[in-house]
Amino acid sequence: MSSTRRENLFLIGFMGAGKTTVGKVLAEKLGWCFMDLDQVIEQRSEKRISEIFAEQGERFFRDMESQVLSEVSTNAHTVVATGGGVIGREKNRHLMRNTGIVVFLDVPWKQLLERIEEGQGRPLAEGEDAMQRLTSLFEQRLPLYRMADLVIDCSGQSPQDLAEGIVSRLNETKLFLN
Structure with missing residues (x-):
């Protein structure tokens, strides 16, 4: 087993799952660093994710996302909020599993849709066929998230409750090697 095993937490889930919000609370609770993969990409490219999608396409974005994930995974004691599609590539799933603990924030579909409708800057949630595309993406990704x-069942819980629940589950399952 690698010496870097289990030294990070990777939060995965569909767009609107609350990965960034919960991740910040969780990192504070653990005394760890927090990184949002999408924010790192935006800072590096000096463009919003929606601009990257519009100008260079999803494949370019996914390549950049994989590169940034690879770099971030070399950190230790970092909670990483990933983008909803990071699990689409096998190499990303493998990398997260080998360098940390992968935590799926499981939010009911109806609640995700409400959050997505309230938010902005989600390129895959825009356009005429957005609902059909989102439903299809969710169905494709769900087995990978699981x-x-x-x-973590996120139904009706605050970010604080979720962070506490994650820490409890990590301690119960002895997933940390510290």
């Missing part, structure tokens, strides 16, 4: 080390 392969996480921990699946």
